[in-house]
Amino acid sequence: MAKILIVDDEKSIRYTLRDILEYEKYEVDEAKDGLEALDLLRKNSYDVVLCDVKMPNMDGLELLTKAGELGTEAQFIMISAHGNIETAVEATKKGAFDFIPKPPDLNRLLITVRNALDKSSLVTETKVLRKKISKSYDIIGESAAIHKVKEAIEKVAPTEARVLITGPNGSGKELVARWLHEKSSRAAGPLVEVNCAAIPGELIESELFGHEKGSFTSAVKQRIGKFEQASGGTLFLDEIGDMSLSAQAKVLRALQESKITRVGGDKEIKVNVRVVAATNKDLRKEIEENRFREDLYHRLGVILIHVPPLDERKEDIPLLVDKFLKDIADEYGTSPKKITPQAISYLQSLRWTGNIRELRNVVERLIILSGKEITEDDARMYAGVK
Numbered sequence: 001m002a003k004i005l006i007v008d009d010e011k012s013i014r015y016t017l018r019d020i021l022e023y024e025k026y027e028v029d030e031a032k033d034g035l036e037a038l039d040l041l042r043k044n045s046y047d048v049v050l051c052d053v054k055m056p057n058m059d060g061l062e063l064l065t066k067a068g069e070l071g072t073e074a075q076f077i078m079i080s081a082h083g084n085i086e087t088a089v090e091a092t093k094k095g096a097f098d099f100i101p102k103p104p105d106l107n108r109l110l111i112t113v114r115n116a117l118d119k120s121s122l123v124t125e126t127k128v129l130r131k132k133i134s135k136s137y138d139i140i141g142e143s144a145a146i147h148k149v150k151e152a153i154e155k156v157a158p159t160e161a162r163v164l165i166t167g168p169n170g171s172g173k174e175l176v177a178r179w180l181h182e183k184s185s186r187a188a189g190p191l192v193e194v195n196c197a198a199i200p201g202e203l204i205e206s207e208l209f210g211h212e213k214g215s216f217t218s219a220v221k222q223r224i225g226k227f228e229q230a231s232g233g234t235l236f237l238d239e240i241g242d243m244s245l246s247a248q249a250k251v252l253r254a255l256q257e258s259k260i261t262r263v264g265g266d267k268e269i270k271v272n273v274r275v276v277a278a279t280n281k282d283l284r285k286e287i288e289e290n291r292f293r294e295d296l297y298h299r300l301g302v303i304l305i306h307v308p309p310l311d312e313r314k315e316d317i318p319l320l321v322d323k324f325l326k327d328i329a330d331e332y333g334t335s336p337k338k339i340t341p342q343a344i345s346y347l348q349s350l351r352w353t354g355n356i357r358e359l360r361n362v363v364e365r366l367i368i369l370s371g372k373e374i375t376e377d378d379a380r381m382y383a384g385v386k
Contacts, residue, residue: 004047005049009054013052046072048113061078064096078100165278172356176278208226210262
């Protein structure tokens with residue numbers, strides 16, 4: 001049942017609103033001023049707050065501000081007999097869901113309450129999903145190498161510094177990029193990923209910067225590129241070492257000037273993105289062999305984070321296996337299988353050239369092909385089929 005708090009210094013209005021809302025099967029609390037309401041907000045969780053603007057002790061706008069500082073998730077609907085455009089705008093800026101004049105039209109009030117409840121449900125749902133996603137994309141490990149990576153993320157993420165992530169395929173570079181975004185001030189914005197190795201060289205510029213209609217044979221309509229799509233958020237350029245020199249030059253200009261030009265266009269478009277790049281290549285060697293621009297390397301690599309291969313952190317394998325057992329069981333809708341310590345030891349003795357990705361595939365294979373418990377014999381039989 002949705003819970004609503006009515007805040008008004010007039011007892012008759014509180015009584016009328018309570019009567020209507022309880023008839024609609026809502027649970028209702030009352031407060032006669034902002035101070036009393038703030039105390040209730042500290043103690044209880046509400047979905048919607050119906051709040052008068054003009055009240056003694058603490059007015060509605062101040063309560064709205066204080067509630068925001070508390071981190072309350074309730075949607076505020078402001079009600080006032082002294083309403084004007086300025087007050088409504090100020091309330092909206094402070095986070096109010098809506099502003100209704102007194103005496104309120106009861107039909108409009110009920111519709112607004114329902115809409116506010118819908119938004120409250122969406123906010124809660126989004127937070128739950130974010131937690132699930134964050135859990136799914138957690139960086140697992142207690143090794144010194146992984147602690148070093150996590151410490152770097154904590155220090156660098158809140159800044160606007162560009163980051164170059166290095167490490168072999170399957171080691172988890174994309175997880176580092178995701179956490180740099182999630183822990184940054186841009187977390188509410190988009191995280192847009194471009195796999196530079198998967199896009200043909202002749203199409204990479206169109207993918208990154210977009211194109212105008214008719215700029216080439218198959219350009220039948222205008223296309224917005226990844227730089228524009230990521231505006232206000234983070235652009236993750238995965239496998240940047242595979243990008244053509246022509247595209248590298250344009251990326252360098254975009255980083256220098258925060259502007260891009262679509263393929264076939266002449267208009268400069270301002271972009272506000274944080275660029276995080278990753279590669280499994282030795283870019284210093286690529287520079288020596290004239291396959292990568294040194295000036296772009298220095299632009300991208302303000303901060304360098306190296307993700308170690310799994311073979312350099314085998315002490316993390318038990319934790320990783322445990323996570324994969326749970327994740328895969330969730331995907332299959334089954335209970336997680338047990339694995340014996342001997343099977344774990346055997347997995348730790350292997351070489352993992354495919355790193356975390358390979359380990360996950362092996363765990364999934366063991367879940368499918370083994371019995372009720374994954375034994376060392378299972379690991380020897382199925383983990384070797386790589």
